[in-house]
Amino acid sequence: MEQIRLGDSGLRVSRLALGCMSYADGSRGFHPWALDEDAAQPFFRQAVDLGITFWDTANVYSGGTSEEFVGRALRRFARREEIVLATKVHGRMHDGPGGSGLSRAAIMEQIDASLRRLDTDYVDLYQIHRFDPDTPIEETMEALHDVVRAGKARYIGASSMWAWQFVSMQAAADLGGWTRFVSMQDQYNLLAREEEREMHPYCEATGIGVLPWSPLARGRLTRPWGESTTRSETDTFGSRIYLDSDAAIVRAVAAVAAERGVPMAQIALSWLLSRPVVTAPIVGATRPHHLTDAVAALDLHLDESEIARLEEAYTPRLPAGF
Secondary structure: OOEEEEOOOOOOEEEEEEEOOEEEEHHHHHOOEEEOHHHHHHHHHHHHHHHOOEEOOOHHHHHHHHHHHHHHOOOOHHHHHHEEEEEEEOOOOOOOOOOOOOOHHHHHHHHHHHEEEHOOOEEOOOOOOOOOOOOHHHHHHHHHHHHHHOEEEEEEEEEEEEHHHHOOOHHHHHOOOOOEEEEEEEEEEEEEOOHHOOOHHHHHHHOOEOOEEOOOOOOOOOOOOOOHHHHHHHHOHHHHHHOOOHHHHHHHHHHHHHOOOOOOHHHHHHHHHHOOOOOOOEEEEHHHHHHHHHHHHHOOOHHHHHHHHHOOOOOOOOOOOO
């Protein structure tokens, strides 16, 4: 597995990241398709065997149970120094003053809670899960800087927001002499390309690594349009963000995949990996072939005509996910 720098930072990560939202306690009101700990363990082992050593989770995934699963899997299948561990802060964990958002109180409380659940002294990448309009950005950036200075996080990153918000936070860090974000985790796939307008040009110009979430459009790029799964039948967010016109893109993916003799997922991921700004797509896996398909996509290179066919039916839309 290729190791690649995360943007212009010194942190090196595997070219694919294991998305751990699928591994959590679904009985606590979380996604019904989430895998419990026993069912999740083989995927951590498979990731290690395939060289996927960049693992991404969040405190809010089922009230922290995802972090607990990740922490125990890390102890079972790898050494701490072999894994680049990423988690996030922002979502509501409880109703107290430090239970959500990006205030100093929340960041200081939640990093310690995440470290306890992960059973580690530090995370490699600590990400803000969303922008917090109710907290001054200077307060957020200084608190994140203090987390890094305390040795609880090596680097910091951000997730889905408007480009102007991300630029403002980076500027605040520069003015305060605080730690800057090294990564942007945003929704990016063949059905959601709005980040190409502002966010990605800024990231490319300033050396920010891009870590796309939902690289397969919640599975819609892996199967014929209209075919449902357990996840799609219960995914209220996913049912709102895609357009009827996206069927043409899915048909193009299916056609190229048939010509190549490979699964649709490999075509969709190969397109994403061909984008220069992309560091490591975050791949969720609930079946063994999900990770093997993702790894196979690393060696599948699309030509210009295939890329044009995949892109030509795209319809502009409002950004979604934040």
